[in-house]
Amino acid sequence: MARKKIDESRRDFLKTVGVVASASASLTIAPEARARQALATLGPGEVPVTLTINGRRHQLNVEPRVTLLDAMRTRLEITGQKRVCDRGACGACTVIIEGRTYYSCSMLAIEAQGKNIRTVDGLANGSTLHPVQQAFCDNDGLMCGFCTPGFVMATVALLEKNPNPTPEQAKRALDGNLCRCGTNIGVLKAALAVKGGARG
Amino acid sequence: MDNGSRIPASGSRQVAEVQAPARPPQHEKYPWPEKSRLLGTRVSRIDGPMKVSGRAKYSYDIVRPGMLYGRILRSPHAHARLKSIDASAAEKAPGVKALLITIKPGEKVMFPGEEIGALAAATEQQAADALRMIKVEWEVLPALANVEQAMRPEAPQVFTPANTRRGTAQEDGDLAAGFKSAAFTVEGTYSTQVQTHTSLETHGCVCEWNGDNLTAWVSTQAVHGTREGFAQGLKIPQANVRVITEFMGGGFGSKFGPDMQGLLCARLAKAANAPVKLMLDRKEEHLATGNRPSAFAKVKAGVSADGKLTAFDATTWGTGGAGAGSDYPLPYIYVFPNRRRMHTDVYINSGQQRAMRAPGHPQGCFVTEVLMDELADQVRMDPMEFRLKNLPPLAPNAMWAKYFPMGAERINWKSRHVTGDPTPGPIKRGLGCSANRWGGAGTGARAHCEIASDGSVVMRCGTQDIGTGNRTIMAMVVAETLGLEVPQITIELGDSHHPFAPGSGGSTTAAAVMPAMRVTAGKARDALFERIAPQLGVAATEINIGVGEVHVVSPSTPDSSASGQTASRSGQAPILRRVAWRDACKMLGTVPVSVDGQWERGLSAGGTSGVQFAEVEVDIETGITKVKKIVCVQDCGLVVDLKTAETQCHGGIISGVNYGVFEERILDRNTANMVNPNMEWYHMAGQSDIPEIDVVLVDTPERGVIGIGEPPAVATAAAVANAIRNATGVTLRNIPITPDKLLTELERAGGTN
Numbered sequence: 001m002a003r004k005k006i007d008e009s010r011r012d013f014l015k016t017v018g019v020v021a022s023a024s025a026s027l028t029i030a031p032e033a034r035a036r037q038a039l040a041t042l043g044p045g046e047v048p049v050t051l052t053i054n055g056r057r058h059q060l061n062v063e064p065r066v067t068l069l070d071a072m073r074t075r076l077e078i079t080g081q082k083r084v085c086d087r088g089a090c091g092a093c094t095v096i097i098e099g100r101t102y103y104s105c106s107m108l109a110i111e112a113q114g115k116n117i118r119t120v121d122g123l124a125n126g127s128t129l130h131p132v133q134q135a136f137c138d139n140d141g142l143m144c145g146f147c148t149p150g151f152v153m154a155t156v157a158l159l160e161k162n163p164n165p166t167p168e169q170a171k172r173a174l175d176g177n178l179c180r181c182g183t184n185i186g187v188l189k190a191a192l193a194v195k196g197g198a199r200g
Numbered sequence: 201m202d203n204g205s206r207i208p209a210s211g212s213r214q215v216a217e218v219q220a221p222a223r224p225p226q227h228e229k230y231p232w233p234e235k236s237r238l239l240g241t242r243v244s245r246i247d248g249p250m251k252v253s254g255r256a257k258y259s260y261d262i263v264r265p266g267m268l269y270g271r272i273l274r275s276p277h278a279h280a281r282l283k284s285i286d287a288s289a290a291e292k293a294p295g296v297k298a299l300l301i302t303i304k305p306g307e308k309v310m311f312p313g314e315e316i317g318a319l320a321a322a323t324e325q326q327a328a329d330a331l332r333m334i335k336v337e338w339e340v341l342p343a344l345a346n347v348e349q350a351m352r353p354e355a356p357q358v359f360t361p362a363n364t365r366r367g368t369a370q371e372d373g374d375l376a377a378g379f380k381s382a383a384f385t386v387e388g389t390y391s392t393q394v395q396t397h398t399s400l401e402t403h404g405c406v407c408e409w410n411g412d413n414l415t416a417w418v419s420t421q422a423v424h425g426t427r428e429g430f431a432q433g434l435k436i437p438q439a440n441v442r443v444i445t446e447f448m449g450g451g452f453g454s455k456f457g458p459d460m461q462g463l464l465c466a467r468l469a470k471a472a473n474a475p476v477k478l479m480l481d482r483k484e485e486h487l488a489t490g491n492r493p494s495a496f497a498k499v500k501a502g503v504s505a506d507g508k509l510t511a512f513d514a515t516t517w518g519t520g521g522a523g524a525g526s527d528y529p530l531p532y533i534y535v536f537p538n539r540r541r542m543h544t545d546v547y548i549n550s551g552q553q554r555a556m557r558a559p560g561h562p563q564g565c566f567v568t569e570v571l572m573d574e575l576a577d578q579v580r581m582d583p584m585e586f587r588l589k590n591l592p593p594l595a596p597n598a599m600w601a602k603y604f605p606m607g608a609e610r611i612n613w614k615s616r617h618v619t620g621d622p623t624p625g626p627i628k629r630g631l632g633c634s635a636n637r638w639g640g641a642g643t644g645a646r647a648h649c650e651i652a653s654d655g656s657v658v659m660r661c662g663t664q665d666i667g668t669g670n671r672t673i674m675a676m677v678v679a680e681t682l683g684l685e686v687p688q689i690t691i692e693l694g695d696s697h698h699p700f701a702p703g704s705g706g707s708t709t710a711a712a713v714m715p716a717m718r719v720t721a722g723k724a725r726d727a728l729f730e731r732i733a734p735q736l737g738v739a740a741t742e743i744n745i746g747v748g749e750v751h752v753v754s755p756s757t758p759d760s761s762a763s764g765q766t767a768s769r770s771g772q773a774p775i776l777r778r779v780a781w782r783d784a785c786k787m788l789g790t791v792p793v794s795v796d797g798q799w800e801r802g803l804s805a806g807g808t809s810g811v812q813f814a815e816v817e818v819d820i821e822t823g824i825t826k827v828k829k830i831v832c833v834q835d836c837g838l839v840v841d842l843k844t845a846e847t848q849c850h851g852g853i854i855s856g857v858n859y860g861v862f863e864e865r866i867l868d869r870n871t872a873n874m875v876n877p878n879m880e881w882y883h884m885a886g887q888s889d890i891p892e893i894d895v896v897l898v899d900t901p902e903r904g905v906i907g908i909g910e911p912p913a914v915a916t917a918a919a920v921a922n923a924i925r926n927a928t929g930v931t932l933r934n935i936p937i938t939p940d941k942l943l944t945e946l947e948r949a950g951g952t953n
């Protein structure tokens with residue numbers, strides 16, 4: 001199962017970097033070496049990338065150096081997650097990938113292919129807010145709101161893993177996010193208010 | 201400043217508090233209701249759902265068709281003269297559509313990060329690549345990286361006419377006599393660091409031209425001020441500029457105009473004939489968009505044997521960067537009958553200061569409050585009793601004597617030990633207290649209100665919600681006045697096309713905008729009554745507002761003029777007929793009620809007071825301070841939304857904790873370059889560092905609305921510093937109180953064992 005996945009993604013990889021046309025010339029090369037060679041030819045120009053964000057597939061062309069955050073924000077207009085420090089210190093860009101939080105400013109778009117990426121934009125069900133979003137509103141866990149999407153995603157990830165966190169556990173889970181307005185009191189209240197009630 | 205320098209010297213003054221009466225006479229026509237239905241309750245912010253769902257579009261999020269990305273070229277040097285600049289390669293680089301150079305050979309830069317050019321390209325990556333292709337040659341000049349360097353007699357003269365600017369001495373009483381009557385004196389040098397605003401949304405905008413008309417989505421605290429700034433900077437009529445700020449990610453005093461990046465963005469957009477987005481990155485934000493000046497104070501103060509302050513003599517200085525002032529109020533709050541103070545602005549080669557959350561006050565508060573604890577120890581008095589003995593008399597804007605005992609109760613001040621926790625073991629616990637004051641009065645806001653035949657209400661005002669909850673409290677006041685619920689009110693703000701409102705600084709917004717809401721909604725209500733009176737077959741004076749309905753009341757009731765109080769009045773007059781709000785509005789037909797209104801006297805005031813208490817635990821083996829609890833007793837006149845007002849206090853307190861123990865702009869002493877222009881080494885409290893916070897908002901509705909954004913940010917650092925002193929027994933006269941400083945001081949005081 002795991003093996004098959006690797007093969008598939010490698011095939012996708014070769015296709016996306018556009019070396020298929022020259023594949024016949026490299027038939028004699030061992031698969032690993034071929035992959036490495038392909039890696040070497042990736043960029044510097046734009047490459048096609050497929051991202052699955054909030055359940056929707058997006059195809060786009062970006063330079064390999066473009067981060068997942070920038071690809072979402074500047075190419076797909078998915079602007080819920082914010083760019084604040086752009087180097088993994090503040091958490092405003094937090095997304096959930098396969099159940100784990102990631103700083104999307106510190107991950108390349110090409111690395112995020114084939115994965116299920118969740119952002120704050122996809123949390124609500126129409127105009128019905130996710131319980132965590134509702135709890136942030138009810139407990140005033142936001143002011144300017146610029147850090148809020150990151151805090152909301154970190155809270156969702158926490159509660160999906162641990163539906164009944166203690167205050168200490170909740171604090172630790174949110175330590176990777178910074179708020180300059182100082183909403184942390186409301187944020188913690190919100191995180192603890194949805195205890196056990198988070199929707200999957 | 202020296203010949204060739206291109207940045208203007210700003211005066212030493214910071215944003216002043218607006219003077220207003222402490223207790224205004226009540227507004228005649230539209231006073232605040234005696235019994236309110238909504239005001240003072242807990243209402244969730246109305247833009248919450250937009251913000252938690254990512255649907256709120258900030259300037260940073262705006263994407264326009266064909267939009268380019270701008271980047272600014274900045275000086276890498278603190279002080280240098282341009283020899284040459286060659287942008288020919290950059291101009292031809294892939295994706296580049298416009299390029300501007302704003303410096304000429306021979307001209308100088310005065311701080312690292314000073315703007316010298318800009319370009320716009322199709323992608324951010326292309327813009328960054330092209331920027332690196334610009335070849336710049338400098339003659340690097342001697343720079344001043346800190347106040348010590350700038351004040352040395354042999355320092356190179358970097359600024360004109362001098363590296364320092366002496367203010368005039370402030371004197372009161374007879375200093376010599378004051379020290380003569382002192383039984384004890386304390387002498388010391390106190391200091392506070394430079395901090396940067398670090399708003400999460402960086403400065404910047406999106407600029408789009410349509411012929412000669414500019415639309416700019418700007419992250420600003422002042423849509424109208426920024427319109428004016430664009431017009432002046434670009435030499436175009438204000439009529440041609442529209443500034444939009446629907447949501448913005450924090451400013452804290454640093455975002456009041458287009459700034460250099462806004463003007464460059466507009467010029468790039470013009471040159472490229474395409475919309476341009478230019479948002480600064482985190483490093484640029486730290487370097488070039490303002491900071492709180494440092495403060496130093498060499499103080500000698502005297503106290504009599506019975507614990508009365510007698511004298512205060514201070515020489516103070518500080519730096520607001522390259523050519524900007526650094527003054528702050530000192531002494532703070534307490535009455536020193538004989539005093540003298542001389543302040544000197546010191547210029548160094550760093551970015552200029554800007555107003556930052558209660559400009560000047562946290563500095564003055566820290567210096568004075570730590571000194572107060574030291575003086576109290578001299579006369580062996582409880583520090584709170586000592587403060588109570590030396591406060592100015594009680595007044596609506598000076599309620600500390602009442603608030604100190606309230607706070608003491610909540611922090612369990614009784615449990616306080618004298619300086620130095622005698623408990624064995626490495627964890628030392630301590631308590632400290634301090635006081636704050638602020639202005640928070642505002643004027644000048646205008647608004648426009650429409651009531652349509654379907655019952656919908658739109659209030660437009662060219663103010664902005666910078667995260668304070670302005671939008672929400674505006675809706676609350678309108679809803680209260682019209683007898684409606686908050687969700688029935690549409691608030692439109694953050695657009696210079698709306699009626700003028702002042703910038704959001706000095707905590708003046710609530711006091712400027714809420715009276716405009718009350719008056720304009722009141723006028724709209726009266727206009728509605730005039731319009732529907734004929735159809736109801738009564739005089740307009742016989743119509744009242746109920747909850748979700750209008751009432752026809754008995755004309756004989758004395759208090760039935762349409763201009764009387766809303767809520768109280770409807771309770772008094774016998775109701776003859778009830779008409780649902782929608783049905784009443786239906787009588788308007790196609791022409792809505794449409795009225796203008798503005799701020800009027802009698803609904804807001806200025807002058808707040810508050811106290812804070814801190815409880816800390818210090819690990820004397822690691823030097824790490826854990827702030828356990830802050831108690832805040834604070835007034836702000838009439839509390840509009842208890843929920844958001846409390847959050848304002850939380851926010852101020854957390855920023856005070858940062859100021860006290862975490863954050864500091866650190867400059868390399870050789871190059872004056874900032875060594876922590878990021879968010880990992882520029883320390884701020886994370887979730888685990890947040891103390892328990894207990895807020896007591898003292899509602900004083902008779903004073904009308906007063907701002908609350910800044911006052912709670914003033915006193916926290918001082919209270920924390922005093923609590924650390926109480927815990928450890930060592931006196932740190934310098935913030936932030938970081939583990940290295942604490943361990944050094946503990947070592948000096950005899951080691952940690």
Ligand code: FES
Nearest residue numbers: 086089090091105
């Ligand atoms: S923007 Fe990604 S962690 Fe700050």
Ligand code: FES
Nearest residue numbers: 144145179180181
């Ligand atoms: S709400 Fe403004 S930064 Fe967190």
